[in-house]
Amino acid sequence: MPVHNADIAARFEEIADRLEIQGANPFRIRAYRNAARTLAELPQEARVLLEKGEDLTRLPGIGADLAAKVREIVETGHCSLLDRLRRELPPAVTELLQIPGLGPKRVKALYHDLDVQTVEQLYRAARDGRIRALPGFGDKTELNILQAVEAHVSQTHRFKLAVAAQYADTLTAFLQALPGVGQVTVAGSFRRMRETVGDLDLLVTAQAGSAVMQRFTAYDEVAEVLSAGGTRASVVLKSGLQVDLRVVEPPSYGAALCYFTGSKAHNIAIRRLAQKRGLKVNEYGVFRGSERIAGDDETSVYAGVGLPWIPPELREDRGEIEAAREGRLPRLVELSDLRGDLHAHTRATDGHDSLRDMAEAARALGLSYLAITEHSRHLTVAHGLDPLRLTRQCDEIDRLNLELEGIVLLKGIEVDILEDGSLDLPDDVLGRLDLVVGAVHSRFHLTRAKQTERILRAMDHPHFTLLAHPSGRLLEQREPYDVDMLRIIRHARQRGCFLELNAHPERLDLLDSHCQMAKEEGVLVSINSDAHSRYDFANLRYGVGQARRGWLEKDDVLNTRPLAALRRLIRRTM
DNA sequence: GCCGTTTTCGGCCCGACTGTTTTCAGTCG
Numbered sequence: 001m002p003v004h005n006a007d008i009a010a011r012f013e014e015i016a017d018r019l020e021i022q023g024a025n026p027f028r029i030r031a032y033r034n035a036a037r038t039l040a041e042l043p044q045e046a047r048v049l050l051e052k053g054e055d056l057t058r059l060p061g062i063g064a065d066l067a068a069k070v071r072e073i074v075e076t077g078h079c080s081l082l083d084r085l086r087r088e089l090p091p092a093v094t095e096l097l098q099i100p101g102l103g104p105k106r107v108k109a110l111y112h113d114l115d116v117q118t119v120e121q122l123y124r125a126a127r128d129g130r131i132r133a134l135p136g137f138g139d140k141t142e143l144n145i146l147q148a149v150e151a152h153v154s155q156t157h158r159f160k161l162a163v164a165a166q167y168a169d170t171l172t173a174f175l176q177a178l179p180g181v182g183q184v185t186v187a188g189s190f191r192r193m194r195e196t197v198g199d200l201d202l203l204v205t206a207q208a209g210s211a212v213m214q215r216f217t218a219y220d221e222v223a224e225v226l227s228a229g230g231t232r233a234s235v236v237l238k239s240g241l242q243v244d245l246r247v248v249e250p251p252s253y254g255a256a257l258c259y260f261t262g263s264k265a266h267n268i269a270i271r272r273l274a275q276k277r278g279l280k281v282n283e284y285g286v287f288r289g290s291e292r293i294a295g296d297d298e299t300s301v302y303a304g305v306g307l308p309w310i311p312p313e314l315r316e317d318r319g320e321i322e323a324a325r326e327g328r329l330p331r332l333v334e335l336s337d338l339r340g341d342l343h344a345h346t347r348a349t350d351g352h353d354s355l356r357d358m359a360e361a362a363r364a365l366g367l368s369y370l371a372i373t374e375h376s377r378h379l380t381v382a383h384g385l386d387p388l389r390l391t392r393q394c395d396e397i398d399r400l401n402l403e404l405e406g407i408v409l410l411k412g413i414e415v416d417i418l419e420d421g422s423l424d425l426p427d428d429v430l431g432r433l434d435l436v437v438g439a440v441h442s443r444f445h446l447t448r449a450k451q452t453e454r455i456l457r458a459m460d461h462p463h464f465t466l467l468a469h470p471s472g473r474l475l476e477q478r479e480p481y482d483v484d485m486l487r488i489i490r491h492a493r494q495r496g497c498f499l500e501l502n503a504h505p506e507r508l509d510l511l512d513s514h515c516q517m518a519k520e521e522g523v524l525v526s527i528n529s530d531a532h533s534r535y536d537f538a539n540l541r542y543g544v545g546q547a548r549r550g551w552l553e554k555d556d557v558l559n560t561r562p563l564a565a566l567r568r569l570i571r572r573t574m
Numbered sequence: 575g576c577c578g579t580t581t582t583c584g585g586c587c588c589g590a591c592t593g594t595t596t597t598c599a600g601t602c603g
Contacts, residue, residue: 025575026586028575030576030586060576063577065576066575100602101600103600106600136595136600140592140593199603228591229592230590232590267603268588270587272587274587280587281588282589283588283590
């Protein structure tokens with residue numbers, strides 16, 4: 001059983017949790033967490049690096065000791081430190097840390113004084129009133145634990161970006177209308193365009209002492225107020241979405257926006273940078289001693305630490321700070337760069353609108369071409385097209401193109417990639433099309449080797465243009481299928497075909513890390529709506545957000561090309 | 575336990591809110 005980076009990272013996290021409960025040196029604990037993060041985000045398996053004889057201490061946050069532990073885990077599947085720590089504290093104790101409000105100190109007290117080892121025992125102890133008797137705990141804490149366990153058991157899930165956007169829009173409008181309110185900005189992972197968000201972070205500028213907080217916590221959609229102070233409040237909406245509000249005075253807006261946008265790792269890196277320059281960065285500004293030298297807007301904060309402004313989508317401490325320092329930040333692709341869309345359906349299969357409706361909606365968004373790519377016959381639930389129906393649709397598109405102005409419809413298909421890697425329609429039919437979008441819609445659980453071979457073989461087909469939703473994941477519903485994405489990307493490069501970034505809010509697939517991989521390997525990515533109705537083109541903005549998180553620039557994106565250039569790129573040489 | 579544009583030793587991001595205290599520890603973001 002090969003050890004993956006995620007396995008090693010999980011062990012390091014558990015070590016950190018256990019050390020924390022034991023009250024170990026906090027910086028030693030942080031070292032384990034930093035190393036866990038490095039490993040979790042490492043594009044190559046540590047196991048492979050070791051096989052190649054590479055020096056792991058060159059990785060950030062990994063020194064001689066942790067490199068040796070990585071090696072131990074890879075070679076033996078065990079970590080002797082963790083084994084020892086697990087003997088000292090019962091296995092389930094770390095799960096208690098997942099309960100909001102419980103940190104290492106309280107978990108330690110609960111275990112030592114009440115022998116609480118599991119979430120269930122915690123619940124019983126709280127219900128029986130045994131917790132309030134502990135020193136440092138009280139009635140209120142006990143009640144909070146009880147409620148937190150109940151919420152934990154009922155599973156807090158993350159919200160898809162597009163869903164969170166609905167709440168964000170109405171909340172923003174509500175706050176904007178309050179007297180004394182200046183700017184209202186949604187910060188946090190929402191602003192960084194993460195595919196899902198755990199909560200909404202709202203930043204509001206207002207004069208001190210204004211009534212914003214009271215009005216916010218009294219907002220009609222609020223189900224519960226978690227905390228409320230003079231400048232900060234947290235509520236849970238009836239939908240279950242948590243919203244944090246922070247009120248600052250206008251001069252601190254930029255610094256607060258940086259702080260509240262995150263990511264946490266990015267903020268830490270920025271503050272560390274400031275520290276080296278003898279400065280201090282907090283949510284109120286950039287300070288030299290007690291003198292405030294920047295903070296009105298974000299640009300001034302970054303300038304204060306010697307950097308150009310960094311787009312929110314890049315703020316993950318994944319190399320953006322180094323890139324900024326060296327003047328090689330990407331000029332990220334924008335929605336207005338898109339010239340067309342290469343994946344859409346009509347009512348001929350599982351879409352809702354006509355060819356003409358779809359064409360006009362795409363044109364209204366400023367697009368100059370749209371590929372119609374219906375499902376193929378294998379996908380019977382979507383009334384996939386057989387050769388005859390596809391031929392008829394092609395004729396209809398030819399006729400319609402004579403009438404349409406300002407937009408051109410391209411003839412395509414979203415053809416099923418069958419289990420053996422063959423395509424679901426005959427060659428002569430596919431040959432008549434402008435492009436062939438291949439997709440996996442079945443047999444998601446093949447082995448990594450078989451799934452990868454299946455896709456590589458499909459790409460070998462002379463008419464194959466574009467791999468749709470390459471990972472197959474559905475957010476919060478279905479894990480990606482197991483494939484070797486680097487091999488797929490390299491094969492695409494070799495075969496002259498492309499990868500889709502499917503902008504549907506439930507997919508957002510290519511993943512951001514794979515966008516970066518494609519860019520490094522020189523494979524263009526097509527940001528497609530996968531529209532099933534004329535309204536779905538609006539989802540392109542989420543695809544662009546994801547592309548930006550993957551560092552993609554205009555030239556890295558296939559459908560930023562004008563139609564003539566696009567045609568040259570997608571015309572396959574046999 | 576890691577790391578080095580003052581350093582191989584002595585640092586390691588910063589502040590708000592809550593609850594239990596009566597000046598602060600714990601937790602969170």
